[in-house]
Amino acid sequence: MTDTTDPAASPSPTAPPPARAAAPPAAAARVHLDNGGAAVLHPLARQALVQALDDGWADPRRLHTEGRRAARLLDGAREAVAGIIGARTEEVRFTASHVAALHAGVLGTAQARRRAGGDVVVGATERSAVLHAASAAADAHRGSRVTVGVDRHGRVDLETFRAAVARSGVAVAALQHANGEVGTRQPLDAAHEAARAAGVPLLVDAGASLGHDGAPDAWDLLAAQPTDWGGPAGVGVLAVRQRVRTAPPGPEDPDPWAPGGVSVPAAFAAAVALQAAVADRVAQDARRRALVERVRGAVATLPDVEVVGDPDDRLPHVVTFSCLYVDGEALVTELDRAGFAVGSGSACTSGTLEPSHVLAAMGVLTHGNVRIALDRSTSDEDVERFLAVLPGAVGRVRAMLGVEGL
Numbered sequence: 001m002t003d004t005t006d007p008a009a010s011p012s013p014t015a016p017p018p019a020r021a022a023a024p025p026a027a028a029a030r031v032h033l034d035n036g037g038a039a040v041l042h043p044l045a046r047q048a049l050v051q052a053l054d055d056g057w058a059d060p061r062r063l064h065t066e067g068r069r070a071a072r073l074l075d076g077a078r079e080a081v082a083g084i085i086g087a088r089t090e091e092v093r094f095t096a097s098h099v100a101a102l103h104a105g106v107l108g109t110a111q112a113r114r115r116a117g118g119d120v121v122v123g124a125t126e127r128s129a130v131l132h133a134a135s136a137a138a139d140a141h142r143g144s145r146v147t148v149g150v151d152r153h154g155r156v157d158l159e160t161f162r163a164a165v166a167r168s169g170v171a172v173a174a175l176q177h178a179n180g181e182v183g184t185r186q187p188l189d190a191a192h193e194a195a196r197a198a199g200v201p202l203l204v205d206a207g208a209s210l211g212h213d214g215a216p217d218a219w220d221l222l223a224a225q226p227t228d229w230g231g232p233a234g235v236g237v238l239a240v241r242q243r244v245r246t247a248p249p250g251p252e253d254p255d256p257w258a259p260g261g262v263s264v265p266a267a268f269a270a271a272v273a274l275q276a277a278v279a280d281r282v283a284q285d286a287r288r289r290a291l292v293e294r295v296r297g298a299v300a301t302l303p304d305v306e307v308v309g310d311p312d313d314r315l316p317h318v319v320t321f322s323c324l325y326v327d328g329e330a331l332v333t334e335l336d337r338a339g340f341a342v343g344s345g346s347a348c349t350s351g352t353l354e355p356s357h358v359l360a361a362m363g364v365l366t367h368g369n370v371r372i373a374l375d376r377s378t379s380d381e382d383v384e385r386f387l388a389v390l391p392g393a394v395g396r397v398r399a400m401l402g403v404e405g406l
Contacts (some may be wrong), residue, residue, distance in 0.1 A: 010045030011301050031382045034343040036180050036208060036318060037098075037347035045273035049232055052265035060264055061254065070264045077264075084278055084396075085206075085215045085222060087239045094235055094262040094270075098207050098225035099129045099404035101238035104257055105203045105221045106130060108247035109172040110137035113201070116326040117169025118143020121200070123156040123186065124361035130205060131357075139155035143269035144168065152312040154184040154362045162194040170200050177216045180208025180228075181358045181371055182309030193216030211277035212285075212317055220244045223269030231270035231375075245304045278390065280376070288317045290376045291383050295319045295372065298387045302394065308364045317374040322359070323394055325403040334393040335370070339370050340386050 011204075032040065041049075056073040058066035077091040095101040110120060118141030120134040133147045148161045154174060161348060165173050172196050178185040187206060195202040204219035211229025216222070221244060224237040240246055248256030255261050296307050296319055304324035323331065328344040335342050355366035374383075 008047065011180040015309040030339045031386060032341045032375065033372045033386065034341045036343060037225060037228050039228060039230045039375055040377065042273040042276055044276045045231050045264060047271035048191055048272035049265050056264035056268060059261065069312060073268045079244045081237060085239055085287050086217060086276055088364035091239050091241060093238045093257045095238050095258045095265045097110055097238040098223060101125065101131045101236035102129045102205060104249055105238055106133035106172060106174060106228065107137050108246040109201050110141060111219065111249055112245040112247040113171040114141045119170045121146045121148065121164045121170055121173040123148050124150050125154050125179050125358045126174055126176055127205060131266045134174065138266040140271065141157045141171065141367050141383040150361050150366060154179050154182045154358065156186055157311065158187050158190055161191055162245050165195045165200045167196045172203060174203040174205065176205040177209040178315050179211060179358060180318065181356065182320045184310040184312035185313050188216050188218045200401050209315060211274055213315055226270035226273065229274055231273040232266045235266040235270050238288040284376055285316045290380065291374055292317065294383055302391060306365055308342060320369065322365035324365060325401065326397050327401065328367050328369045330397045331370060331393060334397055338389045338393060344369050361403065396405055
């Protein structure tokens with residue numbers, strides 16, 4: 001057979017292959033570092049949610065087979081949560097959200113104890129939902145919202161708190177387990193002891209800590225946020241000790257703490273996610289504390305940057321810092337362009353541009369703020385990439401504002 005191929009048209013076996021156009025660099029994967037209150041759904045929670053959508057879709061208050069099956073899932077979810085927080089199953093209630101749980105806890109307790117007085121004692125760094133509920137409860141019962149100040153780490157002034165709950169006319173007090181914005185733990189044991197001595201129920205907001213830190217023991221009411229530990233949205237937790245008198249704050253409903261009923265699939269998935277988070281908490285604690293220390297140390301070397309919150313007595317996964325001469329929202333946007341999703345305490349909402357009440361109460365810089373909350377999936381590489389990008393992002397924002405080199 002005759003070879004008809006033109007030798008001149010074929011590359012020589014020893015010649016280099018023809019040059020190819022360089023492939024564009026692969027885009028770096030985005031890194032989500034804003035897991036406080038809105039963490040990625042835990043894989044086991046996803047599986048549980050799908051299962052419960054098939055098995056628990058019916059109304060758990062109905063008497064037929066499908067309703068009883070849904071009721072068993074809901075009871076199992078309450079039992080699982082109760083075991084983790086050290087409560088009885090009947091003391092655990094599911095609500096529509098964490099905010100709904102906080103509102104119900106404050107308003108319901110104040111309503112039931114209105115004869116004791118109308119004052120509500122709160123820490124200055126509580127969530128806005130608690131502060132607003134406290135004001136509403138105090139207004140409804142002709143009382144006052146008594147706000148107790150904090151130190152520069154965000155820890156409540158314990159002596160002032162003791163004096164506040166000891167006054168006559170206090171219906172309820174509220175204090176978070178730890179602050180989700182700066183990570184600082186509160187002196188719950190001593191605060192609860194003072195409240196009990198005064199006969200005042202203490203509502204503990206564990207929304208930022210449960211699933212990440214050991215569950216608190218010192219509480220009369222406890223609210224928790226499933227989306228913070230990798231559970232789904234659409235459900236919250238409110239636990240109430242049997243000795244505490246409460247009254248549903250809204251109109252009469254078959255389920256007064258969750259008017260209209262609870263999403264059984266969401267509650268079941270939330271309980272499964274919490275069990276999974278608690279199961280590997282110790283290992284995750286050590287790993288994430290090491291990463292947070294890496295961030296705190298690196299950030300502290302940047303010029304005109306302040307790391308806030310207690311350096312030791314804190315949550316294992318949260319770190320917050322503020323940058324002088326920087327607009328917080330501009331910095332968040334710049335980091336987002338670089339592939340990093342972070343939070344900011346510089347504004348409660350982007351529309352009002354109000355500074356963070358937490359940082360203001362602490363007396364630290366309120367603008368140029370970045371809040372990081374590490375997920376269980378956050379890797380060493382993710383953190384190193386972030387720290388490599390951060391100085392340039394801060395510099396570019398300062399340059400845009402015309403304040404570089406100050």
